[in-house]
Amino acid sequence: MKVCFVGLENLPVLAPEYNHHGIGGEEVQQTLLARALVARGYQVSVVVGDYGQSDAAAWHGITTYKTYRADAGIPVLRFVYPRWTATWAALMRADADVYYTSSAGTRVGLVAMFCRRHGRGLVHRLAHDTDADPEKLLIRYTRDKKLYEYGLRRADSVLCQHAGQQRALLENYGLTSVVADMLVDPPDRQLDRDQRDVEILWVSNLRDFKRPELAIELARRMPSRHIHMVGGPQPGYSELYSKIESAAKQLPNLTFHGRVPYHDVGDLYDRAKIFVNTSHTEGFPNSFLQSWRRGVPVVSFFDPDGLIKREGLGASPQSIDEMAYVADHLIADETEWRKASERCRNYMDRMHGDHVVLKPYVAAIEEAVRRRKKSRASSKPVWQ
Structure with a gap:
């Protein structure tokens, strides 16, 4: 066929x-x-x-x-x-x-x-x-x-x-x-928690509904944690990209990578401890699957059909303050992080095998x- x-x-x-x-x-x-x-x-x-x-x-x-x-x-x-x-x-x-x-x-x-x-x-x-x-x-x-x-x-x-x-x-x-x-593409490697040097990862195209400005705000509210932000300019959103790039440069605890090729961004997922999503609406983000496959809990305002909460794959906070608190707690509590990480991998093995x-x-x-x-x-x- x-x-x-x-x-x-x-x-x-x-x-x-x-x-x-x-x-x-x-x-x-x-x-x-x-x-x-x-x-x-x-x-x-x-x-x-x-x-x-x-x-x-x-x-x-x-x-x-x-x-x-x-x-x-x-x-x-x-x-x-x-x-x-x-x-x-x-x-x-x-x-x-x-x-x-x-x-x-x-x-x-x-x-x-x-x-x-x-x-x-x-x-x-x-x-x-x-x-x-x-x-x-x-x-x-x-x-x-x-x-x-x-x-x-x-x-x-x-x-x-x-x-x-x-x-x-x-x-x-x-x-x-x-x-x-x-x-979802299987990762080439699985790093242990102690080998992961990216505390918080944000990956998305820079468009209004992705609300990248909230990732900037999250960095301001978590000065003791380092955030890596990945996102390239999109047609019609050049002003938004410039605004985010400029704001990121003012924060010592935020690394703004700009656009990272698809075949290279997996390295950042491998090294991440927490993935955050700040969109108010989505479909079903590929970034969730790439994170969970690597045992990375997702902290997101958007929770498709309540999946994150139901399966314990991270957290679905209701405010930026709650997001900062939950992300910090997961990073700091090794036992809780390892439990959530294992749930992420088990979910992917059960539900997303080819x-x-x-x-x-x-x-x-x-x-x-x-x-x-x-x-x-x-x-x-x-x-x-």
């Missing part, structure tokens, strides 16, 4: 020579899933952006089809050319049985139209809690919101990250979905193929 992932920012995760470019959590998830499917005999491709690589270049058995440069085209007109046209052409070259999209955006609608026109299957996965709520979508234009909804409603299978998204999707769109847990995590993805892919085979005989025009 041929499966094509549509992730224009995936190449920096897939190919180390391009990892100086910025990435997000969903690029990591798509790439990990693509590699896992290759290992199980699927023929896998990815539609990616033009980073200067050759078309149809392959890494780890995954063929990539390039579309357009991020800065290509004339504003307004580039929505059609080269963005729409180049993406459509890459989908054609991939010639897959099933196409896989994730995150809310225009690509979902574009790929849905392609699949409907050519009788191919479509699997879509939510990547953020706001993806399930039309009033909170992280999409700027009404046109793009409509394209996203068009694609979402025409996906053959819809996956989500946790039960809260599943309930919201049913309530807001009337669509059923299946919860699919996330994959043999468990892959089941809903494989089922969704197979369901998409079955549905398309049934519908080909009675296919309708793309606009219906």
